[in-house]
Each structure stands twice: as structure tokens, then as C-alpha cells.
Amino acid sequence: MTAVALACKAVVAVLLVAAGGAKLADLPGFAASVRLFLPGTAARRLDGRAAPRLDRGVALGIAAGEITAGAASLSSPRANWLNLVVLAICCGFVAVSAAGYRWHRGRSCRCFGALSRRRFNLAGLGRSMLIALGAGVATAPVRAVLIQLGPADRIGLLAGALLVAGAAFSAAAAVGAGRGSQDAQPGWA
Amino acid sequence: MITLATIFVVIAAILCLAALLALLGIGHLGLSGPDALARDGLARGQPAPAWTLEDSAGVPHSCPPSRPLQLIVFADHSLKSFPSVVTGLRALLADEDLEIVILTRGPAGHAEPVLHQLGLAGVPVLTGSPASYGRCNVRVMPFAIFVDSAGRVRASSLVNHDWQLAKLRQVAAIPVGADEVAGRRRKPAMAG
Numbered sequence: 001m002t003a004v005a006l007a008c009k010a011v012v013a014v015l016l017v018a019a020g021g022a023k024l025a026d027l028p029g030f031a032a033s034v035r036l037f038l039p040g041t042a043a044r045r046l047d048g049r050a051a052p053r054l055d056r057g058v059a060l061g062i063a064a065g066e067i068t069a070g071a072a073s074l075s076s077p078r079a080n081w082l083n084l085v086v087l088a089i090c091c092g093f094v095a096v097s098a099a100g101y102r103w104h105r106g107r108s109c110r111c112f113g114a115l116s117r118r119r120f121n122l123a124g125l126g127r128s129m130l131i132a133l134g135a136g137v138a139t140a141p142v143r144a145v146l147i148q149l150g151p152a153d154r155i156g157l158l159a160g161a162l163l164v165a166g167a168a169f170s171a172a173a174a175v176g177a178g179r180g181s182q183d184a185q186p187g188w189a
Numbered sequence: 190m191i192t193l194a195t196i197f198v199v200i201a202a203i204l205c206l207a208a209l210l211a212l213l214g215i216g217h218l219g220l221s222g223p224d225a226l227a228r229d230g231l232a233r234g235q236p237a238p239a240w241t242l243e244d245s246a247g248v249p250h251s252c253p254p255s256r257p258l259q260l261i262v263f264a265d266h267s268l269k270s271f272p273s274v275v276t277g278l279r280a281l282l283a284d285e286d287l288e289i290v291i292l293t294r295g296p297a298g299h300a301e302p303v304l305h306q307l308g309l310a311g312v313p314v315l316t317g318s319p320a321s322y323g324r325c326n327v328r329v330m331p332f333a334i335f336v337d338s339a340g341r342v343r344a345s346s347l348v349n350h351d352w353q354l355a356k357l358r359q360v361a362a363i364p365v366g367a368d369e370v371a372g373r374r375r376k377p378a379m380a381g
Contacts, residue, residue: 002193003193003196006193006196006197006200007200009197010197010200010201010204011204013201014201014204014205014208018208018212074201074205077194077197115212115215142193146192146193146194147193147194147197148194149194149197149198153194153198156198156202157198157201157202157205160201160202160205160206161205163205163209164205164208164209164212167208167209167212167213167216168208168212170212170216171212171213171215171216171219173216174215174216174217174219174220174225175215175216175218175219175225
């Protein structure tokens with residue numbers, strides 16, 4: 001059971017990191033999804049310039065939070081409180097999926113930025129519940145002494161998580177948002 | 190002895206590696222797959238973004254063009270690297286119905302001497318903004334878009350060879366049909 005819990009923890013952590021990296025590559029697109037769930041009163045109180053900044057800020061916070069939580073969970077398996085944080089995030093996903101299914105069915109969720117064309121539907125709700133279930137299993141108590149990692153292991157896992165985030169960012173940029181970007185500086189000289 | 194910590198590190202490392210490989214594959218497909226090439230440029234029949242830009246002599250050039258057809262060549266880098274495209278452009282210079290303009294995001298003054306060397310003297314070079322590239326969905330170059338005098342896209346594609354330009358010119362000569370004006374995306378698969 002302990003090994004299963006640790007495997008679930010690693011899977012959910014890698015998913016979080018990849019999803020966060022992909023969202024960062026298409027913040028305007030993800031911000032549009034965020035806007036669906038912002039209270040109308042909050043948007044009305046803001047003028048036309050501030051509202052997009054709020055959407056983007058929330059979108060940036062979610063993406064950065066996912067990467068941070070995933071990377072921390074992967075590199076610090078002893079910290080049980082992180083399992084609860086990850087579970088709370090995953091429960092948030094379930095709530096958003098349910099609300100999206102109820103009120104915005106068929107709209108793009110941008111859960112993985114441009115990497116996925118998933119929409120708010122029953123399958124999406126099922127997937128988020130599955131991830132939350134994995135996060136729930138990962139909260140199973142593990143004796144800290146059994147899962148003590150050395151500094152090299154922790155640094156290696158942290159680097160791995162950041163690599164995944166970077167790869168997700170690059171892949172999402174290539175798939176969607178990279179259309180207008182160029183690798184090299186233009187020049188005829 | 191294999192500990193739980195070792196198992197966790199191994200599982201996590203395998204997952205990271207699998208995710209990396211999958212993401213690299215997705216990214217590669219996103220850049221070079223058929224879908225990626227098909228979405229570049231603008232669909233035939235779609236309205237082309239309107240603009241007016243001055244060349245280095247101060248002569249304004251506009252889209253939609255005053256001539257029946259306009260060929261916009263997006264080229265941020267020297268066309269010296271694409272001799273076959275230069276050959277194709279030279280062949281089109283004599284076309285009375287066609288206005289050729291080159292769009293670059295660098296200073297037009299750098300491109301003009303090069304074009305002179307390549308036998309394309311007189312082809313206006315316009316400095317476009319990154320936004321104009323984005324509006325035309327141009328990410329790979331040299332990229333050619335044919336626009337008619339009504340401002341409709343007749344053909345668009347990445348061009349690497351003279352025969353691609355010639356084929357695009359043939360497609361551009363065909364008026365846009367009513368179904369295409371309605372927005373159906375029909376692009377000739379030319380790139381490659």
C-alpha cells in the first residue's frame with residue numbers, strides 16, 4: 001500500500017508540474033478559462049483595463065502554484081502536509097470540472113494549455129476525480145524514516161520536475177502559442 | 190537492500206523521463222506535423238489583414254492591392270539561402286497583374302542591397318510588425334501569400350522552391366469560389 005501511495009504521489013506531482021508548465025505557455029488562453037469562473041461582481045467592479053490583469057494574475061498564480069506544489073511534492077516526499085495541499089488542489093480541479101460541466105459544458109478547459117483540447121464534459125470530470133483519487137491515496141500515512149531522501153536525490157527530482165515543466169512549456173508553445181514566435185533574431189545583413 | 194525511498198526515486202525518475210519524451214514528441218509534432226503546416230498562413234477565400242506600409246523611398250504599398258494580385262513574401266532572413274525561391278520570384282517579376290512585396294521585421298535598408306544582388310531590384314521591401322506576422326499566422330519563412338484586389342487570400346504557403354511559387358501562382362489565378370468565401374478552409378498542401 002505504501003508503494004502504491006508513493007507511486008500515486010509521483011504521478012500526481014508530475015501531472016501537476018506538466019499542467020502548470022503548459023498553462024504558462026498560453027496564459028491568455030488559460031486566463032479566458034479562468035474568466036468563466038470569476039465572480040461577475042469582481043469583474044464589474046474593475047474597469048476594462050484591470051479585468052484582464054486580474055484574469056491573467058489568477059491564471060499565472062494557478063500555473064505557478066501547480067508547478068511549485070508538484071515540484072515540492074516530488075522532491076520532498078516526507079512532507080505529509082504537502083500531500084494535503086496537493087489533494088486540496090486536486091479537489092479544486094474536481095470542483096472546477098463539475099462547475100464547468102454544469103455551466104460551461106463544451107467550452108475548452110485549457111487544463112494542459114494548448115497541449116490538450118479537452119473540454120468541460122463528463123469525461124473531464126471523471127479524469128479530475130481520478131486524479132483527486134490518486135492524490136487521496138497519496139495521503140496514506142508513510143513513516144518518514146522510510147522515505148528519507150538524500151540531498152542529491154532531492155535535487156535530482158527537483159531538476160526532473162523543472163525539466164518536465166520546461167518541456168511542457170516548450171511543447172505547448174510549439175503546439176499552440178508558438179505560431180507567431182520565431183527562434184532567431186530577424187536579419188538580412 | 191531496496192528501500193521505499195529508492196522505489197520512490199526510481200518511479201519518479203521514470204515518470205519524469207516518460208513525461209519528457211512524450212512532451213518532446215508532442216512539441217515536435219506541433220512544429221513539424223501536417224496539422225502544424227496546414228494551420229500556417231491564411232485560408233483561401235479568407236479576408237487578408239489590411240495594411241498600408243511605406244517602402245524606403247516613401248512609396249506607400251497597401252493590402253488589398255491596386256493590381257489584380259499581390260504576392261506578399263514574408264522573409265526575415267536573407268533570400269540568399271533560398272536560391273530556388275529567388276528564381277521563382279524572378280520568374281514572376283514580368284507578371285503585369287502581380288505586385289510583389291517583401292515583408293521583413295528587420296530594417297528594409299538591409300534587405301534592399303541583397304535583393305539587388307539577387308536580381309530582384311525594384312521589389313519593395315516593407316518593414317512589418319510582429320503583430321502582422323501573427324495576424325497572417327506566419328511562423329516559418331519564406332512564406333508567400335497571394336491576395337487579390339478584393340482583399341481575399343487566393344493562396345498561401347511556406348515556399349522553399351520555385352515550383353512551389355509557380356504552383357501557388359496558378360492557384361492564385363483561380364477566382365475564389367462562393368463556398369470558399371463562406372469560410373471553408375482549403376489550402377494547397379505545398380510545403381515540404
